[in-house]
Amino acid sequence: MTHFDIDKYAYLKSPFHNFDPRAKVLCFLLLIFSIVLLNDIRVLLIAFISTIILVLISKIPLLFILKRFKWVALFIFAVLVVLPFTVPGENAFYIGFLSVSHSGILLATRVSLKAFSVMLLIFPMLSTMKFVIFIKTLEHFKIPDKLVQMISFIYRYIFVVSNEFQRTLRSVSSRNVGKKTRIFRHHILSNIIGMTLVRSYERGERIRIAMLSRGYNGNMKTLNSFRMTKKDLIKCSIIIIWSISLHVIVLTKILDLARVVNSV
Amino acid sequence: MSDNRDIIVKNLSYTYPDGTPALKDVCFEITKGENVALVGQNGAGKSTLLLHLNGVIENNNGCITIVGKQLDKKNVPDIRKKVGVVFQDPDDQLFMSTVFDDVAFGPINMGFSEETVKERVKKSLQKVGLSGFEERCPHHLSFGEKKRISVATVLSMTPDILLLDEPTSNLDPGGRRNIIETLKTLDSTKIIASHDIESLLEICDNAILMDKGRVVATGRSEDILTDIELLNSHGLEAPSIVKMLGDDVIPLLRDNFDSSQIKRHEKTIKKAISKKRKKEIFCK
Numbered sequence: 001m002t003h004f005d006i007d008k009y010a011y012l013k014s015p016f017h018n019f020d021p022r023a024k025v026l027c028f029l030l031l032i033f034s035i036v037l038l039n040d041i042r043v044l045l046i047a048f049i050s051t052i053i054l055v056l057i058s059k060i061p062l063l064f065i066l067k068r069f070k071w072v073a074l075f076i077f078a079v080l081v082v083l084p085f086t087v088p089g090e091n092a093f094y095i096g097f098l099s100v101s102h103s104g105i106l107l108a109t110r111v112s113l114k115a116f117s118v119m120l121l122i123f124p125m126l127s128t129m130k131f132v133i134f135i136k137t138l139e140h141f142k143i144p145d146k147l148v149q150m151i152s153f154i155y156r157y158i159f160v161v162s163n164e165f166q167r168t169l170r171s172v173s174s175r176n177v178g179k180k181t182r183i184f185r186h187h188i189l190s191n192i193i194g195m196t197l198v199r200s201y202e203r204g205e206r207i208r209i210a211m212l213s214r215g216y217n218g219n220m221k222t223l224n225s226f227r228m229t230k231k232d233l234i235k236c237s238i239i240i241i242w243s244i245s246l247h248v249i250v251l252t253k254i255l256d257l258a259r260v261v262n263s264v
Numbered sequence: 265m266s267d268n269r270d271i272i273v274k275n276l277s278y279t280y281p282d283g284t285p286a287l288k289d290v291c292f293e294i295t296k297g298e299n300v301a302l303v304g305q306n307g308a309g310k311s312t313l314l315l316h317l318n319g320v321i322e323n324n325n326g327c328i329t330i331v332g333k334q335l336d337k338k339n340v341p342d343i344r345k346k347v348g349v350v351f352q353d354p355d356d357q358l359f360m361s362t363v364f365d366d367v368a369f370g371p372i373n374m375g376f377s378e379e380t381v382k383e384r385v386k387k388s389l390q391k392v393g394l395s396g397f398e399e400r401c402p403h404h405l406s407f408g409e410k411k412r413i414s415v416a417t418v419l420s421m422t423p424d425i426l427l428l429d430e431p432t433s434n435l436d437p438g439g440r441r442n443i444i445e446t447l448k449t450l451d452s453t454k455i456i457a458s459h460d461i462e463s464l465l466e467i468c469d470n471a472i473l474m475d476k477g478r479v480v481a482t483g484r485s486e487d488i489l490t491d492i493e494l495l496n497s498h499g500l501e502a503p504s505i506v507k508m509l510g511d512d513v514i515p516l517l518r519d520n521f522d523s524s525q526i527k528r529h530e531k532t533i534k535k536a537i538s539k540k541r542k543k544e545i546f547c548k
Contacts, residue, residue, distance in 0.1 A: 132361040132401065152361055159403040160355050206356040213318045213349045214421065215341070215373030222365045223378055 006155075007130045014059040016128040020232040021137045027239040028125035034243035035117045040250045041106060044113040047246055051117045058124035065123050076115045083108035131155055136224045149220050157203070165196045267332060268296045270425055270453045271317065276326030278312060278477075286312040288477040290326070294453060294470075296424075301464035301485050302457040304474035305499035310457035311352070313474070314427045317455070318347045331424050345374055348418030348452075352430040354410035355402070363389070363405075363413055364398040370421035388420040389413075392446050408439025415446060425453045432460045461489050462503045473498060 010017070016024065035047045055065065084092075089103030126134060135155065139148050172188055271294040278287040287309045294300055302310050315321045316328060319340040328335040330343045348370075351357045360366040367388050371381045389395050392412040402410060411431065418426060431447065432440045444463050447454065458464055464471065464485060471488040473481040475498040481488055488494065492502045 132365075135361060153359070156359060156361050156402065157355075203356060206351065206353065207359050209315065209320050210349070210351055210357050211359060211369075213320055213344055213347075214370040214417065215344055216369075217373065220369075221372050222360070223368060223372070223381060 009060050009064065009127050010130045010133075012059050012128070014057060014128065015235060016054075016058045016124045018231075019128070019235055020226055020228050021129050021133050022140055022226055023228060023232050023236045024125060024129070025134075025137050025141075027236050027243075028121055031239055031243045032118050032121055034246050035121075036114055038114070038246060038250065039110065041110055041113070043246055043249050044110060044117070046249070048113050048117045050242065051120045054124050055120050058128055060123050060127050064127075065120070068123075069119065072115070072119050076112050079115075080108045080112050083111065136222060136226075139222065140224060140226065145219055152220070157200075160203070161196060161200055164199055165192065168192050168195060269293050269329075270296045270298070270331055271455075272327075272329040273313075273317075274327040276313075276316060276323070276328065278309075278316065278321065278323050278325060286477050287316070287326075290474075290477070290479050292472055292479060292482060294455065297451065297453055298470060299454045299456070299468040301461075301468035301471040301489065302455050302474065303459070303461065303464065303471060303489065303495075303500060307476075308474040308498075309477040310474055311429050312477075314349060314429055314455065314457055317425070317427055318349045319343050320349075345421060346423055347425045347427060348421055348423035350414050350418050350426070350428045350431060352433060354407070354414040357414040357417060358402040358410060361401060362398070363394075363400050363402065366402065366413065367398075367416050367420045370417060374421060384420040384422070388416040391419055391449065392416045393442065406439075408435050408442060411435060411439065411443055412446060415443070419450070423452060425455070426450065428454065428456045428458075430458050430460075431456060432458060432463050459500070461495075461500070465489050465503065473500075475499070 035044070035051075038044050038047060055062075084100045084104035085098050087101050087104035087107050089101035091099045092102045092105060093100055129137075132155070135148060135152050138151065139145075169192060172192060271292075273290055273292050276287055276290040277285075279285045290309075290313060302313065304310050312321065316323060317330065317335075319335055322337070331346050333339045333343060333346075335343055358366050360369060364385055367385045368381050371384045376384065385398065386395070389397060392415050394409060394412055394416065397405075397409070397413065402413070405413065415428075415431070428447070431443050435443065440460075440463065444466055447456070447467050454467070456464060456468060468485045471481075471483065471485040472479055473488055473494070480498060481494060490502055490506045492506060495502050
């Protein structure tokens, strides 16, 4: 049976892998918000390059990232194509009878840089820890218990349900359904999906009984062994300072100053 | 009456919401430390009965007393601390993301301190021979390991009574042996619902035979579980050794071997029979 490789790179060794999960999530979220709030395209470019450096430090293979990136890239590509033609502003050039605006190009570039940076940051944040640890981190941050329980159950049972689905599919293909018409195949597939849902429901009932018999009262508590070390504090400080620095660059107009100095 | 009765069930009847009768006038008593085999064909009501004993199924038709406390809404939380249930499918039992969290689930809900919980998890995993599995995810375990972890999830609550639904089903011979040996080391009162008559003969002192929701026979497991006629009449089958020798040979074999030895020496006994030494055994 195939399993999703959700924790595949959680066991590597990098400064992010041994980073306290709570601190890691908080710092990366701060960095993400910091980048999202940027408007200066040059600072955004700097942020994007720094994001790539963070990904490289995390040692997560680029191929793994690119594979997961393709669907997001498709969405961003659509934005990149549409915005230059739709945002009103000074014309930059014409493609046939369509005019491309300066502000459209700038906005599309800004949106793309922000989106790519944020997506890239998700990898050193989440792929460097086991998903179980991420769930515990959410629990630690007092995210609503029901939501954490739902995420936890999805993670636990997605493998079980997927295995059940694969078993049924195999059983169907072993009885040579492939030779039938397309409509018949769709009919069979919908039956399999239906059966998987019914089985999941029944399993849910049995799990509820198992939980009740072990004293479940609606809240699911777990123990965790999170510990902040000096190294974690240093890593935290670096990311926080960098997040703030991006805005300091914008506010102090350092880049404009450099251009003025160069022109002089 | 002495107070060493852990379970008293009187006139328990239950009908499923769809109208299917599941239990009819079930009565039995189980004393402290007793190991009881619960046998019966599919749909006989074994699992339903086990769920009643833990208070998972609420039912007012009958009376259940667990370790001196009558099972009612008020007492259910206390009774669940005393009665641990190990379900047939370990994927139903292991619902947390790691083995540690699963084994710790019961003790945390019982309100123990962090240190106590950790200690209980450690001890329970030791008991089932799976120390060091704390950080493993259930979906990465073998079926046999999942079964043993399922037992550990209940052991961590140190229940007085252990209810096991088909503990040896779907296991390979090695996994089955592991579970049997683990169960033999546990002191608590046990009710084991199973079709694996041979393992029940090895673990249990007494047996309850159920059919169509009724208790049809109770007694020593060596008497009930080797009675070919009785078992056949209720859709069950005696172990191969009993069928081969005939049920009248068991009392005589019992004088020389205990039930686990009978199973272990099955080959030797067969050999002895084939060499026409049956008479010698009987004479002895």
